[in-house]
Amino acid sequence: MSKIVFVTKPVVALKQVTIRFAGDSGDGMQLTGDRFTMDTASLGNDLSTLPNFPAEIRAPQGTVLGVSSFQLHFADHHVQTAGDAPDVLVAMNPAALKANIKDMQRGATIIVDADEFTTRNLSKVGYETNPLEDGTLDSFKLHPVALTSLTVAALSELTLTRKEAERSKNMFALGLLTWMYHRPTEATENFLNAKFAKKPEILKANLLAYRTGWNYGETTEDFSVSFEIAKAVMPKGKYRNISGNAAMAYGLIAASQRAELKLFLGSYPITPASDILHELSKHKKFGVVTFQAEDEIAAIGSALGASYGGALGITTTSGPGVALKSEMIGLGVMLELPLIIIDVQRGGPSTGLPTKTEQADLLQALFGRNGESPVAVIAPSHASDCFDIAIEAARIATTYRVPVIVLSDGYIANGSEPWMIPDVDSLPDLRVEFAKSQEDFMPYLRNPETLARPWAIPGTKGIEHRIGGLEKADKTGAISYDPANHDFMVRTRAAKVAGIKVPDLEVSDPTGDAQVLYLGWGSTYGPVSAAVEVLRDNGEKIAQAHIRFLNPFPKNLGEVLKKYPKVIVPEMNMGQLAMLLRAEFLKDVISFNQVRGLPFTTAELVETAMGVLHD
Amino acid sequence: MTDVALTKKDFTSDQEVRWCPGCGDYSILSTMQAFLPELGIPRENIVFISGIGCSSRFPYYLETFGMHSIHGRAPTIASGLAISRPDLSVFVITGDGDALSIGGNHLIHSLRRNVELKILLFNNRIYGLTKGQYSPTSEQGKITKSTPAGSLDTPFNPISLAIGAEATFVARSVDSDRKHLTEVLRAAAAHKGSAFIEIFQNCPIFNDGAFDSVKDSETKGAALLQMVHGQPIKSETHGLVHEGASLKLVELSSVSESDLVVHDAHNPDPSYAFALSRLSSSELSHVPVGIFRDVARPSYGSLVNNQIDEIIAKQGAGDLSTLLSSGDTWVVE
Structure with a gap:
């Protein structure tokens, strides 16, 4: 036919x-x-x-x-x-x-x-x-x-x-x-x-x-x-269709190739993240190791062990898995080693709605550990953005030697869209430097710019040293119970994460005088963008911005919040980003929440904005 | 191999050792420091990874790479390291609480996979670092801080557990017997894949004398059933004979030497090693020591890496551009 x-x-x-x-x-x-x-x-x-x-x-x-x-x-x-x-x-x-x-x-x-x-x-x-x-x-x-x-x-x-x-x-x-x-x-x-x-x-x-x-x-x-x-008018280039989970897997492979590091995935099957494990396990010719561990803890433990040995250590999971991994993430914070944790969020709490989408792990990602335990948190905005976010995660993890939590979700993980295939040469150079053989090696002597400690991998002569979960003395890394040292180290780890370089928040405000800002994060990008389009087509003035970097926030976020009298924050949770914005910037944002296991519809976002615009 | 032979001193770190006076960990540490030079492996290629507990301080005192990780999880970290870095020699230092309570799951799975790890379980049958609660190897009825009326739990036999978990190398030694422990360490180091060693270790503060029967010069001769491959299994007073499918402990005077079970550490049938493991009663009147089981199976790391090598040999190394452009694609002009 x-x-x-x-x-x-x-x-x-x-x-x-x-x-x-x-x-x-x-x-x-x-x-x-x-x-x-x-x-x-x-x-x-x-x-x-x-x-x-x-x-x-x-x-x-x-x-x-x-x-x-x-x-x-x-x-x-x-x-x-x-x-x-x-x-x-x-x-x-x-x-x-x-x-x-x-x-x-x-x-x-x-x-x-x-x-x-x-x-x-x-x-x-x-x-x-x-x-x-x-x-x-x-x-x-x-x-x-x-x-x-x-x-x-x-x-x-x-x-x-x-x-x-x-x-x-x-x-x-x-x-x-x-x-x-x-x-x-x-x-x-x-x-x-x-x-x-x-x-x-x-x-x-x-x-x-x-x-x-x-x-x-x-x-x-x-x-x-x-x-x-008819065909859509799209930028010139070669395209394929891709789901968020596949894009994430490709992004991780791309990152390992650009970093010239072995990709080690430690993972335990969990909906809706398993497809990343499945995809990566198909690509062993890139030297990819996929280790299906006995549980979530072993999954992240093996990834951290591989990182310690100089690999790009990654674990993929969903919310319940992050809960189990939290102690090991804390160890990653203490050891100051690169580690990537992909959380494909689903409805919670507990087993919740395994196959439905939600954004309710934001606060868990930021604070779900004992002690002062800062990690970088970033979130893809749409399916193909998972490719770029994976590369971003690798950049942050390897540059700052810190765990990075990536908050994807069921909607973008399983949803798909056309993706313009990037030119490999245009991808960032992610090569890293390991500590070299030297006398009097100090495992916690920091790079003054990034505050990262050396990535000192076993097999390097002369820099044998011991690390662990106990608090360490500045520079030497020896065990230290000194009060002033602990205070200093806690602040230093926080400063390191706060100092991670992230791009400024871009605001779309075509008329330049909008009074209302739609501010989203993660997978609400598509629905919010669609709603904003409808509103503008109807002559409404509305600005839009989308946060990909949740910790640290973009440096200009405070200014953006100040500029707009009304900021609507739509989330598939009970207002977690809104809580952070209120706490950090004392901005009383308008929180719009739904936890139905489904993405927002354009219509309800339009309606909500109309209510605020014509309040 | 290093150019200049290393000595015990080369493996001793500058850290002050902080175990209680008289702790069995001291002699294990000293035995290890003295043993490592004979491996001929450069210090930088040796990694000790521990969990939490008194024994888990071990890595701090060795001049190698080391990580004092979190409770029960050392085998997970060590597995990731050993699989991704087959050039390294990775030791796991753990205790009865760390390995058998909180970390039980990781122990059995590391053993069944046969990850290239040398796992040393210091068994003092008590929680020392948390100051004296009963452990999963404490004898039933034990009076401790958390069991003032006596513990109710049936203990684990770590050797039986390891054999049941498909371990390929399973051995037992005693902290104070440097010669025996060194021999066991030597055999473990030569083994490809996981090696599991239970070391009876005295805690002088919270469980002093737990292993007196196998340490006192007066009783140990009778209590320790020496297992040496190719030799009859016996102590000074007792030996083992076959009884049906099982093994029976008999007085040496009641049998002739030729009736005794000749030890076969390489017996592929794990039920033989399991039967041996059941001979140690919790009061430790008779305890087999030495290597229960030492059988060959490919190590997990070699399987992982061979699979990758074979795929690359067959398909060629991956090309990123090709990967990204795979599947249905179309061009927008």
């Missing part, structure tokens, strides 16, 4: 579309969404994605609890978020419809697998009557498609059981949507060819279902038009 290049039905041009694929967690919705994303990216639309899935691997079939979804927003212009309300919902069963219908606005398109709307399945999710027939969906463009039986019929020639054949129905749905939105098909066909190379029957089934779905759109009267979305 890749040969078919013309479409006979009318084509409508659109500027942007948001599609949500929803089904049982076993229905392959994430894969379907991923493929549609890749085909959309390669077509040149800008895009942003939001996977949303339950913590249970296979929740009871057909229940609302077990619904997994994947949302994709793509456009002919720059895209900031995965979109608020979907224009199209693909619901593979009644549960998927029930779980998602509240997010749909009148007039939206709903495509359902009609075969799944049986009395039994309907009652399972509490539908007393069939919503496909009882008129409740009259305000939507409803397309009941017999996805399952059409797929099974299409595969009847193959030697598959009915159950095996049914499993290809996600490809039917993908084929149909691919036709509707004029996506190219080669890449998905290549993907399937590679994925099922060793299972020829399954490969045939998937390809056939995919083509049948496409042909269904093309030939049946149910779908009278298809849509086209």
Whole structure:
């Protein structure tokens, strides 16, 4: 079918579309969404994605609890978020419809697998009557498609059981949507060819279902038009689509290459950070060591041990893991060794919402240890920014010999967007200098500029020395219980972190006289930027700034806060950055908080700003 | 190898040793300082990593690289170091509380992986640094500050634990027996992978005399069952014979020498070493000492690094530009 290049039905041009694929967690919705994303990216639309899935691997079939979804927003212009309300919902069963219908606005398109709307399945999710027939969906463009039986019929020639054949129905749905939105098909066909190379029957089934779905759109009267979305205008360059976790892994590899240090990852599997471990473990040809430790503590301990030996020691985790690692982070502070801790935040406290997003580990990152234990804290703003933030983390950790906590979160970790592939030569030179053989070596004699102590690795003749978690004497590093020395060392460690060079905060204020500033951090960047765009398009004056460096803060942050009478700080927590800003700058910022496990929608951020603008 | 042979003095740091007078740690330290020169390894390539507890002060007193880390976690730090730096010789110094209570998880996992670590567990059967609470190796019923009516916990047998954790080298020695301890250290150093050594260590302040039966000249001859590979296992008065699948302690006078179990430290079946480990009762009337088990298995670090080398040999070294441009890409003109 890749040969078919013309479409006979009318084509409508659109500027942007948001599609949500929803089904049982076993229905392959994430894969379907991923493929549609890749085909959309390669077509040149800008895009942003939001996977949303339950913590249970296979929740009871057909229940609302077990619904997994994947949302994709793509456009002919720059895209900031995965979109608020979907224009199209693909619901593979009644549960998927029930779980998602509240997010749909009148007039939206709903495509359902009609075969799944049986009395039994309907009652399972509490539908007393069939919503496909009882008129409740009259305000939507409803397309009941017999996805399952059409797929099974299409595969009847193959030697598959009915159950095996049914499993290809996600490809039917993908084929149909691919036709509707004029996506190219080669890449998905290549993907399937590679994925099922060793299972020829399954490969045939998937390809056939995919083509049948496409042909269904093309030939049946149910779908009278298809849509086209022109390429987005993007800066010249080579692009790929990338998720936050993949970008983080690539950034860490890039950092180790630029630093000429062995990358050592000590990690314990935890949602939603495990994909960084998975990705890094694929790249051993870069000399990458991935050590799946027995627990979170061993994971960071091994990373610190590797750092002590002169490697780029990294650990990846989520909030509960950071809690377990806190004593070892404190040791890292005391030993003054480079260490990178990636915290892909999720809903908390405790096990919380493992697969949902939140920003509630900020205060834990800053203060969640015994004693005065300052570390650097930085946060990526969007998926591809994870690449740059990883390099930044390595720069700070190796230059200042300090633990760096990177606060990513579930939204940017799993979400994806097009990324302009950087020229490797443009990446910063991160090479480091280890302490050399010398007489009378002093392990805590500091670089006067950075206050960093020497990185003195075993194997270097003549500088044998002992370090540890006990307080040390200035310069010599010998154990010291001297009161004045402890006071001095506590202040010195604080001064070292406070003195980390970070770029000034950039403020976008096109009119120059805005009175309200939207100030975000981390993954709220996309939604806030989208809201600011809408507000400005409506003639509102609003400034925007986004904090990537949370400790230390940018040097000009105080001035920025002073300049704007009203500062709105949206956070997916109960106001943690707001608390810091109030404490440090005595600025009574307006804290806007949500902890629903989902990113902010553009609409609610617009509404909040309107309330403040027209107070 | 160094050009000039090093001496015990070269391995002695300038730090004042701060253990209590009469502590068993002194003799272990002295034995170690005297033993290290014979390894022929430059000082800078030796690293001692400890946790928390009296024994964990050990690294401060050795003129090598050293790290006094946090409670129970020394094996984790040492693992990261040993895996990423196979050129180093890494020792872990720990105690019964550090290794078997708070750090139990790391100990068993380091052993099963066979990370290139020499783990010395100073077992004094008490918490010394926190001033005298019972430890996971204290005998049941022990009266301590935290158990005035007697402890209720069944103790760990560290040797059984290590064997159960798939350790490839497991040995026991006694703090005051320098010759024996040196022999065990020598064998441990020659072993590829994890070596676990339990050292009975007297705490003169909080658990004095805990190991008298294996230290007093009057009783030790009978109490210490010497395990030497290829030799019958026996003390001066007792020996071991096979009884079904298990081992039995008998008086030497009741059997002929040829009936005694001849020690096979390289026996691939861990149940043999495990049976030996069960012979030490908590009152220590009979205690096997020496090497329980010494079997060959690739060290974890060599497996990790070989895997990387093989992938590089097959695919070539990674190229960053190629990696970043992998997968579906497109060009915006």
